[in-house]
Amino acid sequence: MAEISYPFAAANEFGGTEMVSQVQWQAMANMWGGDRVDFTLASESYASETLPFSATVINGRTVEIQPGRAWVGGFYYQLTSSATVNIESNPTERDRKDTIVLRADVTKGSVNLAVVKGQPSASPVAPQPQRSPGGTWEMVLYEVTAPKYDGAIVLSLRAPFKMPPAVTVPWNMRPAAEFMERGTFLYDMDNNGGDTQHEAWVGRDGYVVTRHFGKSRPYTPSLVRASNVPSSGFIRTGRWRWIAPNTVFFSVSLENTTTKAITNTGGSTSLGFTLPQAANANTGQVIQGWLHNPNYNSDLPNLASIVAFVWKGNATTSTSMHIASRAGLDEGYDTLRVLPAKSTLTFSGVYEADVFSE
Known part of the structure; x- marks a missing residue:
């Protein structure tokens, strides 16, 4: 029959079956989750000897492995007391890498510890685990470095562990x-x-x-260190979202639709704008933007690059804006002290936030 499904209370004419073979069990059980040690890494730190399947080298080339439990190729495995495996000698002039694995052998009908020997090489590579449904399926516990001329072997933990469910x-x-x-x-x-x-x-x-997930979040940015923000005609639009831990993407538009420039609070103080989340300032951060000033108001270009700084120091929710000096390239950047009439500032970018109060 083309259609087979299982396990049901009784076999039937529609392809449903009651019995489940080892191969069918493996195919079904692998849908429940991948290979892993049955131990949740929920603490801040662990000593290697406290983990399941912890291992030590004894008598030079014998590896003693402590008890543990694991899920391998759709089958459950328990090591209830310590067991040993032997690493073959390497008298050659080149290093070798082996693996210690848990091997599920469906034909044999069991899961057991095994060593997979690699090949000596100038740049040795550990053998990849076998993953053959219905045959041999391996999960690597340790990578073993077997140095040339029978040098002392070195164990490196490679086992995957269980994590709390989402x-x-x-x-x-x-x-x-x-x-x-x-x-x-x-x-x-x-x-x-x-x-x-x-x-x-x-x-x-x-x-x-x-x-x-889904749509980005709106926020209303403010212009900071400004002396005459109009009550109408100043359009502030912002969007933001978390894109990774402690990492924000945002975009901002500050549009002065009035016929009067918005100026700073005096002197060389720079205008700035507020961010949706406080920015980390351990190193300082730089955000690029543009000034669109089609009428060349306030004696500024019609289109100019603006750099917004988060200065090194304390975490902050605001930036400091700077523009190329009108005195010439040799003068670098000056503080942006005015948002001209009929002009728009636009910024977008990614920055590190300060969720962890660093």
């Missing part, structure tokens, strides 16, 4: 995250419509939004 909440994800294990991804579905659908991570550094 969870979703209808709203108020931040307080819900207080009860999650480290290493948990959370998804806010925003079912009450008060925010944006987004993802967050609970990790060693604390809680952080990792990215927004």
Whole structure:
């Protein structure tokens, strides 16, 4: 029959079957999750000897492996007491890399520890694990460096571990995250419509939004260090979103539609604009923008590059804007002290925020 499905309470004429073979079980069980050690890395740090399947070299070329549990190729494995494997000698003049694996052998009907020997080479590469459904399936626990002339072997942990399952909440994800294990991804579905659908991570550094989904979020930027912002005719538009942990993409438009220039608060003080999230200032940051001034008002060009700085120092929610000096290239940049009449400032870019209060 072309159609086969399982497992059901009884076999039937429509292709449903009751019994599940080892091969069918593996095909089905692999849909539940990939190979991994059955241990959640939820603490901030671990000593290697406290992890499942921790290993030590004894008697030169024997590796002793401690108990642990794992899921390999759709089958569950338990090592209930310590076991040993031997690394073959390498008397050649070139190094070799081997692997210690958990090998699920469907034909044999078991999962067991095994060593896979590599080839000596000037640039040795560890053998890749076999992944053959219905045959041999391997998960690497350790990469073993076997130096030339039978030098002392070195173990490097390569095992994948279980992580907490991702969870979703209808709203108020931040307080819900207080009860999650480290290493948990959370998804806010925003079912009450008060925010944006987004993802967050609970990790060693604390809680952080990792990215927004769907539409970007609006915000209203303000012009700072300005003395005469009009009550009407000054159009402020902003969009932003988290695109990665502690990383913001944003865009800003500041449009002066009036016939009067907006000026600074005096002297060489620069105009600036507010950001949607406080910016990290450990090193300072630079954001590029443009001034569109079609009428050459305030004796400025019709189109000019504007650089917005987040100066090195304390985290801040505002920038300082600068424009190429009208005195010439040799003078570099001056502070932007005026937003001309009938002109628009546009900025967009990516910057590091200060979620972790660094």
